[in-house]
Amino acid sequence: MTDTTAADATSVSAKPATRPARPFFSSGPCAKPPGWDASKLACQSLGRSHRSKIGKARLQYAIDLMREMLGLPDTHRIGIVPGSDTGAFEMAMWTMLGARGVTTLAWESFGEGWVTDAVKQLKLEPTVIRADYGRLPDLDTVDWSDDVLFTWNGTTSGVRVPDGEWIPADREGLCFADATSAVFAYDLPWDKIDVATFSWQKVLGGEGAHGVLILGPRAVERLTEYTPAWPLPKVFRLVSKGALAEGVFKGETINTPSxxxxxxxxFALEWAKGLGGLHGLIARSNANAAALDKIVAERDWLGHLAVDSGIRSKTSVCLTVEGADEAFIKKFASLLEKEDAAYDVAGYRDAPPGLRIWCGAxxxxxxxxxLGPWLDWAYSAARQA
Structure with a gap:
């Protein structure tokens, strides 16, 4: 296929003959697993208390499947908590920060949110290291005598950290990774992560409102040996009478889950297990990202917000569109949605105007x-409108 330039795109008028069979490209909540149908969900726990024998058993089974899929060591605990990834990360911040200095890294919207929490809510006076959308700061400048907060995969910028090599094994502070778009998409180095959070609604295509909190042994030690200066709401309390509330990590949730x-x-985890587990999920994400890379490479008017492929997300891929402003992107995305060719592909509201295509498993x-020919059509149609 030859390059499609901006000039060529304005002459494209015919709608492509083939649509994506499942045009779900939202970056959260994301596409359901292939073959998903509500009638396929087990129902024995529905209408039952989450504290009943069956309720606790199903919650524990979900935790066990997550541990198995992630290859998570026994040293790390997994808890299902309220408030999606945001609730899980703020639970970690409110319960563990303040024991030592804090460094917050921000290169996209959610990282900036953690800066706001640390500065305005917890009043911690953190060191803040920033980079523009599409870039990473110099990770070698991070002082690991501090607790360090960052997003592993920036959903709103399409930028990820390349690996865990920049995180020292002998760090003094805790490593807090908001990994909502990274868990189940990358082979994460769990020995380098003390706190990780994610949401089912991302790579697994699950539902929102529930977060997952993963704690390594150093995080557990912090929880049991340090008491923050501020009061904690009930939904954040992970310690009871000086000991970790172990029940939270055995399916006994703090509040009522759905x-x-x-x-x-x-359902999603069992589907993933059938693919070969984590590596099957990673392979699907990589294939999707490669297919989108090919589409971008063939079009002069389309580009990656993260120019460096070494830090480019394999899940939430953010694209630039030549000459586009916010109004143009809104029109572009609306045209695709009306044709049932692609849903929810406009970039995040705080990011530079562009497209965001979910490439998760x-x-x-x-x-x-x-999707490629439909992007050509929408670009042409939006320019001519």
């Missing part, structure tokens, strides 16, 4: 490939 959402993520590569 058992329908639990059954939904169990629940998307089929054939649908990414089918």
């Amino acid at each position: 058992m329908l959402a639990v059954e939904d993520v169990i 629940t998307v089929d590569t054939a649908d990414i490939e089918a």
